[in-house]
Amino acid sequence: MSIAVVQETLTIEHRVLVPPGISGTVTAVSPEGEYRVEDTIAVVSGEQGETRLSLFHRWPVRKGRPYRSKALPNSLLITGQRVIDTLFPIAKGGSVAVPGGFGTGKTILQHALAKWCDAQVIIFIGCGERGNEMTDVLTEFPRIVDPRTGRPLMERTIMIANTSNMPVAAREASIYTGITMAEYYRDMGYHVAVMADSTSRWAEALRELSGRMEELPADEGFPSYLPTRLAEFYERAGMVETLGGREGSVSVIGSVSPPGGDFSEPVTQHSRRFVRGLWVLDRQLANARHYPAVSWLESYSEYVEDLGQWWESKGFPEWKSLRGEIMGLLQQENRLQQVVKLVGPDVLPDSQRIVLETCALFKNAFLQQDSFSPVDMFCPLEKQVKMLKLILLFHERGRRAIQKGATLVAVRGLTICRELMRMRQTVKNDEIEKLDRMAAELDRSMNELEARYERR
Ligand SMILES: Nc1ncnc2c1ncn2[C@@H]1O[C@H](COP(=O)(O)OP(=O)(O)OP(=O)(O)O)[C@@H](O)[C@H]1O
Ligand SMILES: [Mg+2]
Incomplete structure (x- = not known):
């Protein structure tokens, strides 16, 4: 439930949420006006006693935020990228991995999606990649106008920067922070898209931390819980009915950078199991400057079946x-x-x-x-x-x-x-x-x- 609204930017209305698990009757409400984030704006009395609600609440980022029910993702996340929308579409609430060797265009593709996809909120996680790419986003996005709202794209974009020169421990957290923020906006009733570039750097951070804790290494030195972590991450995507009864979604697009472009390595292999779409970037296409280098023979999308109806409803039954x-x-x-x-x-x-x-x-x-x-x-x-x-x-x-x-x-x-x-x-x-x-x-x-x- 939301108890107050704050106009966060001109395009995003921030709906202040009652934290999950809190219920009861509202016994006090502050009048409309200006408040700091920590000020009490309402009081709820219930079984758990009296709870003071402020403009924020805390949430452990490793844990998925609860929702009422999950629905089948069956509306298209429009990306404006032909190879994706027409051949290998992703639904709102869907999850896709983008494996591609060095320099095959993962980052440019992720940026294109962040710019043009029709989610209302974009969370871009720069995880262990070059810092200048994040700077590019920071300088470019405020200048680009969102064709749907007429406002600068930056107003709907949240960036989480953990570039290659930043601490590894924070890298592990950056992915969780990003997906939790996405769920938080989802709970406000928004369609959110998360772009994680790149999940391989995150997996490497897991490996490094696990090594320092002297855990037993599994496949290629990655900890044995790597598949679980990847599954937990992609599982948090979905189209849901929120606890407050709204419709919201989190779509996840994670790039994977297999060392040496070898797709048989653990992160690529495990990611494949947990996503419903794969956009494979092909080295030969990239070399031939065929961009986006999405392979039409190896990529797939399991959303095709469910999206036919959606296209039909938009006037494209064919x-x-x-x-x-x-x-x-x-x-x-x-x-x-x-x-x-x-x-x-x-x-x-x-x-x-x-x-x-x-x-x-x-x-x-x-x-x-x-x-x-x-x-x-x-x-x-x-x-x-x-x-x-x-x-x-x-x-x-x-x-x-x-x-x-x-x-x-x-x-x-x-x-x-x-x-x-x-x-x-x-x-x-x-x-x-x-x-x-x-x-x-x-x-x-x-x-x-x-x-x-x-x-x-
Ligand atoms: N859609 C595109 N249109 C034009 N050029 C592109 C496109 N996609 C990629 N390129 C070219 O390919 C280059 C490398 O792309 P990018 O940096 O996205 O690769 P990457 O897979 O992220 O590499 P890395 O593994 O180093 O992170 C870009 O600098 C650009 O010149
Ligand atoms: Mg890149």
């Missing part, structure tokens, strides 16, 4: 089938690429090469997303769906034209196809109708191409 179609093409492409590797692309007929062509278009025009380009850094759902539809339309029409005798070279040579390649940069978020015109133009060009071959 999302699930479009997604299924493109995932099918990507797998087909993977098999064809193996043939290409063995015997070269020339042996494939055009009817199969069109699959490679469509996937190349999808990777360049859709999956890649530039976090530094003002047009591309955030992609609304409507644009995502329309772009994907256009790419699948290209596939369908291209295949048909080839069946009717056109060559792949002729299909590829159409002006509209070159425009599709660039659409993520050329179509601004407030001119999405341009994509409809491109679809009409694609149909027209393909009709013309087919007609040319039919006449022969």
